[in-house]
Amino acid sequence: MTDGPATGPGGRETIRFEHRPETDQSFENALRKARDGERLTVADGVELMTTGTDTDGIDRERRERVLAAADRRRAEEVGEEVTFVANVNNNVTTACNTGCLFCNFKNTAENFENGSEGEHAGFTKRPAESREIVRDAVEMGIYEVTSVSGLHPGFALDEEHLEILETSDRGDLNYKSPNRYETDPGTYCEQIRAMNVDGVHVHSMTPEEAYHGRRGTDWSYEEVYGRLADAGLDSVPGTAAEILVDEVRDVICPGKIGTDEWIEAIEAAATVGLDTTATIMYGHVENEMHRVMHLKRIRDLQDRTDNITEFVPLSFIHENTPLYEYDMVEGGASDAEDELMIAVSRLFLDNVDHIQASWVKSGDAKGLKLLNCGADDFMGTILSEEITKRAGGEYGEYRSFDEYVDMITAIGRTPVERSTDYRQRRVIDPDDRPHGPKLGPKADGTPMLSGEARAADD
Numbered sequence: 363m364t365d366g367p368a369t370g371p372g373g374r375e376t377i378r379f380e381h382r383p384e385t386d387q388s389f390e391n392a393l394r395k396a397r398d399g400e401r402l403t404v405a406d407g408v409e410l411m412t413t414g415t416d417t418d419g420i421d422r423e424r425r426e427r428v429l430a431a432a433d434r435r436r437a438e439e440v441g442e443e444v445t446f447v448a449n450v451n452n453n454v455t456t457a458c459n460t461g462c463l464f465c466n467f468k469n470t471a472e473n474f475e476n477g478s479e480g481e482h483a484g485f486t487k488r489p490a491e492s493r494e495i496v497r498d499a500v501e502m503g504i505y506e507v508t509s510v511s512g513l514h515p516g517f518a519l520d521e522e523h524l525e526i527l528e529t530s531d532r533g534d535l536n537y538k539s540p541n542r543y544e545t546d547p548g549t550y551c552e553q554i555r556a557m558n559v560d561g562v563h564v565h566s567m568t569p570e571e572a573y574h575g576r577r578g579t580d581w582s583y584e585e586v587y588g589r590l591a592d593a594g595l596d597s598v599p600g601t602a603a604e605i606l607v608d609e610v611r612d613v614i615c616p617g618k619i620g621t622d623e624w625i626e627a628i629e630a631a632a633t634v635g636l637d638t639t640a641t642i643m644y645g646h647v648e649n650e651m652h653r654v655m656h657l658k659r660i661r662d663l664q665d666r667t668d669n670i671t672e673f674v675p676l677s678f679i680h681e682n683t684p685l686y687e688y689d690m691v692e693g694g695a696s697d698a699e700d701e702l703m704i705a706v707s708r709l710f711l712d713n714v715d716h717i718q719a720s721w722v723k724s725g726d727a728k729g730l731k732l733l734n735c736g737a738d739d740f741m742g743t744i745l746s747e748e749i750t751k752r753a754g755g756e757y758g759e760y761r762s763f764d765e766y767v768d769m770i771t772a773i774g775r776t777p778v779e780r781s782t783d784y785r786q787r788r789v790i791d792p793d794d795r796p797h798g799p800k801l802g803p804k805a806d807g808t809p810m811l812s813g814e815a816r817a818a819d820d
Contacts, residue, residue: 389414407654432705432736448799449506449742456484458512489556503805516540519575558594569627570602583630600640645678645695708736763797
């Protein structure tokens with residue numbers, strides 16, 4: 363690759379990257395390989411993602427051919443079912459000092475300290491609060507609690523880690539004693555134990571959080587994830603991946619772990635027996651070459667571990683983020699880019715069964731369109747969702763089972779309630795209303811919220 367100006371989603375030159383969307387492959391040959399089910403190269407992926415590097419912009423006719431190939435592959439591999447999970451988000455804290463330019467979820471951690479005059483709209487929950495939130499959600503029938511939090515300086519892995527941090531004389535650990543803060547978040551293990559209610563599936567501790575939970579020690583990621591598994595962790599969200607190319611990470615999240623360490627952490631989770639997901643957050647300063655390089659790293663990782671249950675493309679929401687405020691981007695990905703991201707993910711990741719479309723990021727109509735571009739999963743009920751909303755997302759924080767069934771059947775597909783790991787599945791009869799979860803530890807098919815039940819009765 364040659365050095366040169368990268369063009370961002372807004373169409374203007376932004377940052378000079380080494381890796382550019384340039385190949386010696388042809389679009390037609392890449393599409394033939396995709397249709398024939400051959401394993402794609404990075405060059406193939408770039409040709410499909412760009413609809414050909416021989417032309418400028420996205421070619422509409424070529425795009426439709428890529429989408430059709432991906433939808434056909436989806437049907438061949440997973441059939442006509444569209445899955446979703448009954449889940450709740452319980453993010454523990456917004457306190458964070460990492461300074462990622464794509465994020466508006468965090469609040470500067472100093473503002474949470476005792477006596478601080480800094481204003482913030484954030485929160486930190488004690489373990490007891492987390493337990494109450496999850497207990498209430500379990501009573502409503504949820505199967506999964508998802509928890510992704512800011513990197514609070516007072517957060518330690520467990521009591522041993524807390525003691526190590528308290529006695530360390532290193533000044534580079536992003537640590538302050540939890541007693542300096544208005545609310546003590548407890549330790550990661552305490553929070554995991556608190557959320558482990560009545561057999562609910564606990565999906566938490568990203569690679570970035572695992573790094574935070576080992577800072578100042580010589581512990582391996584296997585040691586960290588082993589302790590978390592003992593505390594009740596069931597699977598690991600593969601977020602904090604953003605773009606797994608360091609020249610992009612150096613721009614958008616220089617305070618985060620690098621590509622190799624993210625991969626090391628996911629491999630460690632697999633080693634101790636934890637399933638993971640994988641994500642990409644795209645549509646900011648990166649280009650199509652970076653996107654496909656990311657897919658290649660996920661595919662290679664899955665070849666080695668076989669523990670990635672789903673791949674989740676996350677379209678960058680630009681409003682209210684530093685990247686937008688600093689004029690580093692003019693907007694997020696276009697609809698065509700979103701469609702191609704889903705499609706090429708399906709065609710390139712030949713070893714990952716499930717590709718997720720996000721109604722939180724895209725809204726209902728566009729999310730349903732993405733289900734015809736290669737996706738087969740439609741997220742979950744998400745009884746609370748804060749991250750996208752804080753970044754300027756416009757869409758809802760809760761999705762009922764009835765809404766899921768109506769939308770999925772409207773596009774001619776079959777609605778299926780699933781477990782986090784996809785090992786439990788329940789096909790839903792659209793005519794057997796009202797609909798509610800049955801896979802959760804206390805689920806009996808009752809609609810999750812009383813208002814949903816009333817609407818069904820009306």
